[in-house]
Amino acid sequence: MRGGSTLRFYPINLNLKEKKVLIVGAGKVAFRKFKRLLQAKAQIKVVSPEFSPKFTPYFEQKSDQYIFIERKFREDDLGGIFLVFAATNDSQLNERIAFLSRNKNILANISDAVDISDFTVPAAVNRGELLLTVSSGSNLPALSQNIRKKIEQEFGVEYQILLEIMQKKRSLIIAEIDEISVRKKIFKELASDQFLNKIRMIIDQFDLNLLNIEETDEFINNKNNLTENKFKLLSDSIETEINKIIAKLKDD
Numbered sequence: 067m068r069g070g071s072t073l074r075f076y077p078i079n080l081n082l083k084e085k086k087v088l089i090v091g092a093g094k095v096a097f098r099k100f101k102r103l104l105q106a107k108a109q110i111k112v113v114s115p116e117f118s119p120k121f122t123p124y125f126e127q128k129s130d131q132y133i134f135i136e137r138k139f140r141e142d143d144l145g146g147i148f149l150v151f152a153a154t155n156d157s158q159l160n161e162r163i164a165f166l167s168r169n170k171n172i173l174a175n176i177s178d179a180v181d182i183s184d185f186t187v188p189a190a191v192n193r194g195e196l197l198l199t200v201s202s203g204s205n206l207p208a209l210s211q212n213i214r215k216k217i218e219q220e221f222g223v224e225y226q227i228l229l230e231i232m233q234k235k236r237s238l239i240i241a242e243i244d245e246i247s248v249r250k251k252i253f254k255e256l257a258s259d260q261f262l263n264k265i266r267m268i269i270d271q272f273d274l275n276l277l278n279i280e281e282t283d284e285f286i287n288n289k290n291n292l293t294e295n296k297f298k299l300l301s302d303s304i305e306t307e308i309n310k311i312i313a314k315l316k317d318d
């Protein structure tokens with residue numbers, strides 16, 4: 067049984083870059099939402115009479131990505147908003163925000179009321195642009211968290227590095243190879259467990275100590291020192307393997 071019919075939610079990945087997002091409330095739950103929205107480069111407004119100390123570093127560091135408004139929510143806070151998170155500890159207010167949002171066609175997430183939410187927030191793991199998310203239909207968020215931790219163990223930097231390379235390589239392959247069926251074979255092989263094992267072996271040979279994902283992010287984005295050269299060599303080795311696969315399958 068695949069159980070598809072019981073799923074209430076539609077999976078979607080939102081591009082929130084420069085979109086106006088409102089968070090009402092500034093407690094523990096609001097902060098979790100805030101951090102993810104920062105990553106997504108949204109334009110964030112947080113309205114709350116009190117802010118958790120977790121926000122303090124962001125108060126001190128001015129940014130054009132967020133503003134903090136220290137007062138109670140007002141209806142006009144919803145003006146021009148694309149997405150809203152109601153994360154206050156006042157469930158009546160949260161419900162009112164859901165109602166107001168519906169009338170204004172704004173998508174709303176209500177932290178304490180899934181049934182009146184337009185969407186929920188999944189637990190998420192990303193390896194570069196690879197995004198793996200987990201939802202429990204709000205039946206047991208702690209289960210989503212537990213599965214997220216398992217995924218973190220299972221999926222390493224090889225996925226991130228492969229996708230970094232494919233960002234440019236995919237369009238080159240499409241431009242270079244006319245036959246769609248051949249391209250499909252190539253892409254399937256590049257996505258196979260066998261090839262991922264190969265990448266892992268190459269990474270090991272480079273002895274780059276890429277165990278920590280945050281360091282890897284920094285490493286990949288670092289454009290100005292020795293590590294860049296090492297990463298270039300690593301990328302080149304993997305690209306050589308990709309080219310071998312292309313050459314092999316091209317003539318099949």
Ligand SMILES: C[C@@]1(CC(=O)O)c2cc3[nH]c(cc4nc(cc5[nH]c(cc(n2)[C@H]1CCC(=O)O)[C@@](C)(CC(=O)O)[C@@H]5CCC(=O)O)C(CC(=O)O)=C4CCC(=O)O)c(CCC(=O)O)c3CC(=O)O
Nearest residue numbers: 178180186187188189201202203204206207208210211214
């Ligand atoms: C509907 C949803 C609303 C939404 O979209 O925000 C929702 C609702 C509620 N969560 C509650 C409790 C907890 N939530 C967490 C953790 C997370 N909750 C997240 C999402 C969601 N939580 C959405 C559905 C997701 C899904 O479908 O699974 C995660 C995945 C993502 C994120 O928030 O960023 C993040 C883990 C991130 C990570 O670690 O990777 C923990 C664990 C902890 O805090 O340590 C607990 C305590 C243990 C427990 O209760 O399970 C309660 C209070 C219940 C009560 O009153 O006791 C409600 C309200 C209710 O149930 O009505």
Ligand SMILES: NC(=O)C1=CN([C@@H]2O[C@H](COP(=O)(O)OP(=O)(O)OC[C@H]3O[C@@H](n4cnc5c(N)ncnc54)[C@H](O)[C@@H]3O)[C@@H](O)[C@H]2O)C=CC1
Nearest residue numbers: 091092093094095113114115116138139153154155177178
């Ligand atoms: N989605 C999730 O993962 C979880 C959801 N919850 C639910 O989320 C809600 C928030 O939880 P916490 O962050 O732990 O609460 P909290 O008590 O830490 O924070 C509540 C925030 O709401 C603000 N607030 C209160 N009245 C307001 C108003 N009129 N206008 C604007 N802001 C106002 C407070 O100033 C405070 O910053 C609760 O309803 C809780 O049941 C709880 C745990 C996890």
